[in-house]
Amino acid sequence: MGAVCNKVVLATHNQGKIREFKAALSELGLEAVSIGELCQVNEPEETGKTFMENALLKARYYMEFCRLPCLADDSGLAVEPLHGAPGVYSARYAGENATDEENNEKLLRELADVPFEKSKAKYICALALVYPDGRYMTAKGACEGLIQKEANGEGGFGYDPYFYVPELGTTMADISLEEKNKRSHRALALRLLVDKLRAEDATHE
Template sequence: MKIVVATHNKGKLREFKAALEPLGIEAVSIADVVTVPEPEETGATFLENARIKAQYYMKASQLPCLADDSGLAVDALDGAPGVYSARYAGEACDDEANNAKLIQALQAVPFEKRTARYVCELVLAYPDGREITATGYCEGLIQDTPEGEGGFGYDPYFYVPQFQQTMAQISLTQKNAISHRGLALQSLLSKLK
């Protein structure tokens, strides 16, 4: 069985390939199957955006399509940056700008009240109309200063109490065991079995 993964990110594709291969499922990048413009992510939630991508690429490829949408939700900011995590500081921003805006927004909030979570929603859409969804969360706190060289995005500021380090400091093995994407993928795999 072949599944199209709605990503151009080689690292993400590698993760999905490794997880699906033991089930006899071949994961291929959408770029290897069909060339279409990216869909507009107009959803108000991670699940809606994942569904938009899964449906769009499934229809374009006529193959089952796995899509994810993920980001950071900070309680003190009413769930922001949320679905705007990648473009929190504007459309043409980078990780540094997003993190600067996040830390600025939290200046008046004490560390212990900076609870946050990474969220990942997965949607696997089939041409026959079936759909499988899975969710993963990783809880933490947002600290003022970046620590660690690993990871990307908000990882250097995302403190994981379980390891007493930021997401950018823990090993890849530790990260895969607790990460929002890793947990969502585990949930999806259990549903596929």
């Protein structure tokens, strides 16, 4: 890819994601810039039924505006006893403009009768990198855990204070940012995408 274009547009305004994406792509000599640095455009409606459908939708939408390779992600929480909910509605589980607290309150209500050991859940991240010539590359990462009934930890956001990771013995909100960036669903998906890009570059050498 590097031989074709050294710039990748990030389809996000989230500063945490931007830092993470820029650091990973810089390993490949790629310059990552957020869509906000290039132009002001309304966000697309996320109509996909899966995380990957939404990631591809967003990447293609922004790529059309900037005509550069565009990287988008879609992620959220899938809870086994709730048949995969909140899923693609994770950010708006309790309503369109719901806060993290409101989403968590609804999640706990839905799981009120589910024992802790049966509250299996996954954080899932889908990444899509779309090129102006129509090619695209995808990657997916997941982090498994359980949903506990009491919040724990001051870090993180979203469902992190309730997302218990057995191998760590605590929640995603109770670990360092460095540790989270090694284990998170987004970090795992990003690592896989970078490996795919590196392999693609190697075939063109």
